[in-house]
């Protein structure tokens with residue numbers, strides 16, 4: 001799923017970091033090429049967040065975060081590099097060629113990329129069409145239905161709820177006037193081709209919920225029947241799988257919920273669209289839902305990027321309980337904290353909001369219980385807890401979930417709870433657990449394959465000389481050239497962003513391209529954050545005597561290396577029992593002088 005370097009550079013060139021950061025943070029000019037503002041990544045009262053226009057980079061002196069425009073989007077929106085590139089591309093109007101066409105004909109690739117963009121636009125045009133139809137037909141069945149459910153116009157507008165006319169071709173005719181072909185309509189799933197080749201509207205006389213992907217592009221629809229007994233027997237009709245609509249990866253209302261999920265530090269996962277809307281109206285804008293299917297590991301991984309805390313608001317019937325158990329199996333191996341919102345009286349969240357308002361919903365969220373309560377709650381009907389055999393089976397059943405818990409402290413409290421409930425000893429549960437774990441290597445492999453790779457910022461302790469060389473190499477092309485001439489690339493600690501940056505700036509200076517080289521350095525932080533590098537990129541330290549500063553730092557760096565090497569040799573010498581080896585080590589140590 002790589003995006004070509006040229007495309008990435010094109011997007012970078014069109015997304016000025018001051019504009020992009022400036023749409024999240026109020027920035028004030030603070031120097032020839034720098035701006036300052038309150039850091040969006042930590043709480044502060046005085047600005048320590050710096051943005052440098054010349055180097056297109058940012059650094060916070062408070063929390064150490066820093067990087068280029070892509071890293072900023074990754075951190076700010078909790079998305080992957082891949083998604084950050086896509087978000088900025090759509091902001092800048094750059095079309096990203098289809099990834100799976102790499103290596104093929106470039107013209108082909110461009111066409112396919114264009115085709116995907118047209119699918120988004122067609123979906124967005126369709127959403128507009130359905131919303132307008134609903135607005136202009138306040139007496140339609142759809143409008144009456146929404147009123148019955150107590151959903152006001154502004155809420156329908158915010159969630160882009162619309163209505164499909166009771167017609168075979170109203171949308172088809174509209175899409176043609178917008179310049180879309182029937183073929184495109186069929187590919188987007190808004191038109192349907194029957195077996196005899198006739199093309200007609202996919203959604204007819206239905207309430208239509210628009211579905212957007214994570215970054216807010218229109219991708220499809222979920223349409224609810226307005227007839228008590230729909231002709232085709234389907235209560236909901238969704239967009240079929242298309243190049244832009246992959247049901248198992250999408251979550252309803254995610255673009256509306258992202259900010260709140262981050263702010264509250266939790267996400268509420270419900271069953272359906274109307275439940276999501278009820279939570280949002282009750283002030284819990286952190287609610288999302290899968291699209292009429294079971295919750296998938298892909299969706300879990302999307303949510304994990306935003307938060308580790310998930311509250312399930314599923315029905316309390318037995319199907320809902322099963323859904324909770326299945327979600328636990330997916331979420332516990334991802335080390336996510338899992339709670340369950342139980343709604344009194346067997347209602348769903350939508351009914352609860354209608355009858356009790358925001359307060360009742362907030363109460364239910366406050367009363368959320370641990371997932372283990374739901375698991376133990378099902379034991380009595382599954383097993384005969386009055387007999388030792390039944391208890392053993394129940395312990396094995398609970399153990400099947402407990403073994404997915406990674407965190408030792410959490411696990412211990414769960415084991416205590418389960419032991420209490422079953423009236424067995426904690427040791428018995430632990431024994432059950434370790435035998436399950438032994439049997440179940442396969443589950444461990446699955447866990448490894450689903451765990452998110454996490455790149456921690458580099459916290460190497462650099463000798464001060466290295467940091468001085470870094471600042472020199474970035475801020476002065478003369479210094480960078482001198483460094484290139486006097487320092488061998490291998491003399492720096494291998495393969496980390498700081499060493500790479502010094503070497504790149506030096507190489508750039510030797511080729512007469514110092515400025516370009518420095519401008520490219522912030523992209524080193526896309527892969528691996530490095531506070532030392534992002535800080536150096538926003539610093540503009542001037543040195544009175546550049547040559548002297550370089551010579552001193554290079555000497556200090558070498559001295560530090562020699563000292564370290566000497567220490568290692570001395571250590572070997574001390575533990576060596578072989579006279580021949582000892583004299584060889586001694587000779588080496590003397591050579592270092």
Ligand SMILES: [Zn+2]
Nearest residue numbers: 039042060063
């Ligand atoms: Zn900060």
